[in-house]
Every structure is written in C-alpha cells, then in structure tokens.
Amino acid sequence: MSTPRRVRHEPAWLLHHRPWSETGRILELLTRDYGRVTLFARGARGPAARLRGLLQPFVPLLVCWSGRADGGTLTGAESGGSPPALAPDRLMSGFYLNELLLRLLPREERHERICDGYGATLGALAGGPPAPALRRFELLLLAELGYGLELAHEAESGAALDPDRHYHFQPGRGLLAVRDAAPAATALGGRELLAVAAGVLDDAATLAAARHVLRAALGHCLDGRGLRSREVMLALSRLERNA
Numbered sequence: 001m002s003t004p005r006r007v008r009h010e011p012a013w014l015l016h017h018r019p020w021s022e023t024g025r026i027l028e029l030l031t032r033d034y035g036r037v038t039l040f041a042r043g044a045r046g047p048a049a050r051l052r053g054l055l056q057p058f059v060p061l062l063v064c065w066s067g068r069a070d071g072g073t074l075t076g077a078e079s080g081g082s083p084p085a086l087a088p089d090r091l092m093s094g095f096y097l098n099e100l101l102l103r104l105l106p107r108e109e110r111h112e113r114i115c116d117g118y119g120a121t122l123g124a125l126a127g128g129p130p131a132p133a134l135r136r137f138e139l140l141l142l143a144e145l146g147y148g149l150e151l152a153h154e155a156e157s158g159a160a161l162d163p164d165r166h167y168h169f170q171p172g173r174g175l176l177a178v179r180d181a182a183p184a185a186t187a188l189g190g191r192e193l194l195a196v197a198a199g200v201l202d203d204a205a206t207l208a209a210a211r212h213v214l215r216a217a218l219g220h221c222l223d224g225r226g227l228r229s230r231e232v233m234l235a236l237s238r239l240e241r242n243a
Contacts, residue, residue, distance in 0.1 A: 007072075009062040010034065011080055013118060014055055015098040017041075027055065027074065028102060029063065032115040036105045039065050041074040051077050058094050058122055059083045070107050084126040093130045094122060097137060103222055104145060114144050132201040135210045138218060139199070147221055149213065150174050151197035163191040169213045171220030188212060 015036070016028040025041045041055065051074075054061070060080035065072040086094055097118060105114070117140045124133035142148055153160055154167065155174030161167065166178040166187035178187045192209035201207055 005068075005072075006064075006066045006075075007034070008064045008076075009078075010064070011115070012061045012063045013115070014057050014059065014061065015102055016057075017055065025055070029061075030101055030105070030115055030118060031063070032112055033110060035109040035111055036101065036107050037070050037072070038107070039063070039072050039074045054079065057098060058086060058091075060119065084122040086122065086126050090125045090130060093125050093134060096134070097121060100138075100141065100218070104141065104218075111144050114141060117141075131207050131211070135196075135201055135207065135214060136199065138214045139196075139210075142214075142217060142221070145221075147217065149197075149217060151193050151213065161190040161194055163189075163194060165190045167193060169216055171216045186212070 011032040012029045014027060015030055017025045020026045020040060021042075023043045027039045027041055029037050029039060031037055041051065054077055060083060062078050062080045063074060064076035065074050067073050101114075101118070105111070117137055121133050121137040124136075139149070151161075153175070154177050155170075156176060161175065166189055167175040168178060168184075168187055169175055175188075175193065178184075188209045189205070192206045193213075195201070195203075195206040196210045196213065201210055
C-alpha cells in the first residue's frame with residue numbers, strides 16, 4: 001500500500017477521466033516521479049469549476065495531491081507549459097498513446113523516460129508525420145517495461161541479421177530466418193529490420209516492417225485484446241482511402 005504523502009507541483013499528463021459523485025472526477029494521470037496514478041478531484045466538473053478547462057488530455061500539468069499516490073485527493077493543478085497544437089487528425093493518435101499506457105503501464109512504477117517520451121511524442125505529432133513518432137514511442141514503451149525487442153540478431157542462432165535475407169517475427173520468441181527460396185508476403189527484410197533496430201524510421205519499407213513487428217509484439221503484451229483507438233484509426237484510414 002502507498003504511504004500517505006503530500007506531493008506538490010508534480011509534472012503530469014491526464015490520460016483519462018470519468019465522473020465521480022455529483023461534481024467530481026476520477027483522474028488517471030501519468031506522472032514523472034510516481035508513474036501512473038489515480039486521483040480524486042472534488043468539484044472538478046460543471047461550468048464554475050476552476051480546473052475544468054485545465055484538466056484535459058494533452059495539456060502538460062503540474063499537480064498537487066495529498067494521501068496515497070494511487071487514490072489520493074487532488075489539491076491543486078496548474079499549467080506545466082504550452083500544450084502541443086494537435087490537429088484534429090492527430091488527436092486520435094494521441095488517444096491511442098493514452099490507451100496504450102492505460103492498458104500496459106503498471107500503477108505506481110516510476111518511468112521517467114516514458115513520461116518524457118510521451119511529451120516528446122505529442123510534440124512530434126504536432127509537427128510531423130505520425131507514423132515515425134508512434135513507432136518510436138512503442139519501441140521505448142516496450143523497452144522500458146522489460147519487453148525490449150531484439151531486432152539485430154536471429155533468435156535461434158544468435159547470428160547477426162543479414163541485410164539481404166528475410167525473417168519472420170514471432171512474439172515472445174523473436175526473429176527467425178526464412179528458409180524458403182521465395183519468402184511469404186509476411187516475411188520482413190533484414191535491411192529494414194536493422195534500420196528499425198537502429199531507430200532509423202525514414203522510409204516506407206522500414207515503417208511497414210516496424211508496424212508489423214510492433215503490432216504483433218503489443219498484441220502479445222495485451223493478450224490479444226484490441227485497442228479501441230486503433231480500430232477507430234483504421235476505420236478512418238479506410239474512409240479516407242475510399243473517399
């Protein structure tokens with residue numbers, strides 16, 4: 001159980017909120033020093049609530065609370081900086097990040113790099129294409145949670161990947177060299193995998209390989225449970241292609 005404490009001006013991001021009692025809200029926050037925490041905000045709803053406009057997703061916060069880190073009472077909040085200017089078509093990517101953290105991030109585990117990476121990713125979404133930013137955050141999240149991917153060596157032999165060969169990715173196991181002369185469409189090129197391992201996500205082929213591997217790896221961590229935000233993003237993408 002968390003020890004009682006008073007925390008002041010803790011950097012945080014709001015991941016999710018829901019109503020509580022008549023005028024309050026339950027806040028799911030990503031904090032820099034305390035990880036993912038749940039706080040109760042009294043009187044945070046309604047047109048007269050002082051914090052109503054501030055306690056929103058994608059707004060950097062400095063929060064104060066008393067009591068336990070998980071289940072404490074919010075005592076204050078202020079802006080922690082300028083929020084990233086996310087265009088309407090990038091908001092769904094932001095909600096995808098939030099849902100990913102809510103599903104995978106344990107409570108009350110300090111992950112400074114995840115919190116810093118989240119803020120940097122929101123900034124990247126505001127200023128550039130979403131795919132590279134999302135893939136880099138997914139790689140960071142998996143590594144920080146102990147599920148880092150070995151994308152530079154073959155799983156069975158431990159040999160370094162050959163840029164000219166093809167490989168299959170198996171979640172929980174790794175990359176396996178393709179033995180067939182004509183690799184299946186799902187096989188991934190060694191050159192692209194090595195680029196993903198190096199964090200160089202600057203072309204369509206490498207991004208496609210990264211997406212394939214990370215979708216499989218995250219699905220494995222989620223025990224096959226889909227993400228609602230991802231389903232919405234895919235549906236919107238299909239609508240755009242068919243428009």
